[in-house]
Amino acid sequence: MEGYKRMKLLLIFLTVSSVATSASPWLPMDGNYPGSYCLSWRLAIETNNVRAWRTVPIQCMRYVEVYMLAGQYDRDVQLIVEQIRVYLSQIVLPGDGMDAWIFDVDDTCVSNVFYYRLKRYGCDPYDPTGFRTWAMKGESPAIQPVLELFNELIETGFKVILVTGRDQETLGQATQENLHNQGFTGYEKLIMRTPENKKHSATIYKTTIRKQVVEEGYRIWGNVGDQWSDLQGEYSGNRTFKLPNPMYFVP
Numbered sequence: 284m285e286g287y288k289r290m291k292l293l294l295i296f297l298t299v300s301s302v303a304t305s306a307s308p309w310l311p312m313d314g315n316y317p318g319s320y321c322l323s324w325r326l327a328i329e330t331n332n333v334r335a336w337r338t339v340p341i342q343c344m345r346y347v348e349v350y351m352l353a354g355q356y357d358r359d360v361q362l363i364v365e366q367i368r369v370y371l372s373q374i375v376l377p378g379d380g381m382d383a384w385i386f387d388v389d390d391t392c393v394s395n396v397f398y399y400r401l402k403r404y405g406c407d408p409y410d411p412t413g414f415r416t417w418a419m420k421g422e423s424p425a426i427q428p429v430l431e432l433f434n435e436l437i438e439t440g441f442k443v444i445l446v447t448g449r450d451q452e453t454l455g456q457a458t459q460e461n462l463h464n465q466g467f468t469g470y471e472k473l474i475m476r477t478p479e480n481k482k483h484s485a486t487i488y489k490t491t492i493r494k495q496v497v498e499e500g501y502r503i504w505g506n507v508g509d510q511w512s513d514l515q516g517e518y519s520g521n522r523t524f525k526l527p528n529p530m531y532f533v534p
Contacts, residue, residue: 318346320340320342320343321340321342321343321346321347322346324340324343325343325346325347325350325527325529328529328532329525329527329529331511334532335532335534336532337408337409337532338405338406338407338408339403339404339405339406339529339530340406341403341406343406343529344403344404344406347404347405347529347530348400348404350529351396351404351529351530352396356527357428359526359527360426360428360429360526360527361428363524363525363526364428364429364431364432366524367432367505367507367524368432368435370505370522371435371436371439371505374504376439376440376441378440380440380442381442381500381501381502382440382441382442382501382502382504383441383442383443383444383471383496383501383502383503383504384436384441384442384443384444384503384504384505384506384507384520385443385444385445385446385493385496385503385505385506385507385520386429386433386443386444386445386446386506386507386508387445387446387447387507387508387509387510387513388445388446388447388449388458388462388473389423389447389448389449389509390426390509390526390528390530391426391429391507391508391509391513391526392425392426392429392430392433392445392462392465392467393423393424393425393426393461393462393465393467394423394424394425394426395414395417395423395530396530397422397423397424398413398414398417398423399530399531401413404529404530405529405530405531409531415450415453415454418449418454418457418458418461419453419454419457420457421457421458421460421461421464422461423461423465424465425465425466425467426526429507429526430465430466430467432507433467433470434466434469437469437470441504442471442501443469443470443471444470444471444472444474444496444501445462445467445470445472445473445474446474446489446492446493446513447473447474447475447476448475448476448485448488448489448533449475449476450475450476450481451475451476451477452477452478454475455475458473458475459473474492476488484512484534485510485512485513485533485534486512486515486516486534487516489512489513489516490515490516490517490518490519493506493516493517493518493519493520494517494518496518497518502521503518503519503520503521504520504521504522505520505521505522505523505524506519506520506522506523506524507523507524507525507526508523508525508526509525509526509527509528510525510528510532510533511525512533512534513525
């Protein structure tokens with residue numbers, strides 16, 4: 284955790300220094316205001332009005348960098364977690380051990396912002412080989428408000444189920460160790476992609492998994508993810524909560 288904080292402080296310093304010594308991202312550019320455009324673009328993707336986008340607009344790279352590192356992303360995540368706690372305060376668990384809560388993994392439980400910094404915060408196309416190499420290192424730091432929520436849910440009696448699009452064969456061990464090292468312990472199960480569902484879209488894959496969870500007798504009270512494909516489809520749960528992610532889109 285301390286290493287994550289030091290790295291993030293360094294990146295913030297470098298970001299602020301770069302902005303201070305370069306053209307301001309808020310000044311007019313060819314008659315346009317890229318800062319205002321990028322704010323509108325981020326709102327559009329977070330509300331799923333812009334779909335199937337492949338890369339971050341190049342003029343928004345600095346905007347996304349500042350958003351992710353300078354504090355606004357952290358505040359947005361914290362606010363969402365606070366709203367989840369409001370919802371939790373209204374739930375009375377039956378106590379039969381079948382009350383489930385689903386989390387995505389990447390950029391929901393753990394952050395890949397340090398990897399995406401090398402990919403210009405999503406301005407470069409998705410690189411499956413590069414991401415697999417990063418994920419195998421097991422160095423993705425916990426998103427702290429989500430980790431705190433995760434622990435609260437387990438203490439309350441929820442069965443937490445992690446559902447990720449990562450490949451079981453190549454990334455299973457690295458993912459389990461990464462989660463454990465970041466404090467994500469005590470979950471009910473970690474479900475990853477297998478050859479049977481490798482070619483399915485994320486929406487179909489995760490819907491299928493949730494259907495299986497419900498058929499096992501679980502009640503899905505909540506579902507948290509950074510992608511709309513984590514939350515869409517049937518059996519999504521009583522409430523869904525989307526975390527912000529302006530760096531990439533998973534269909």
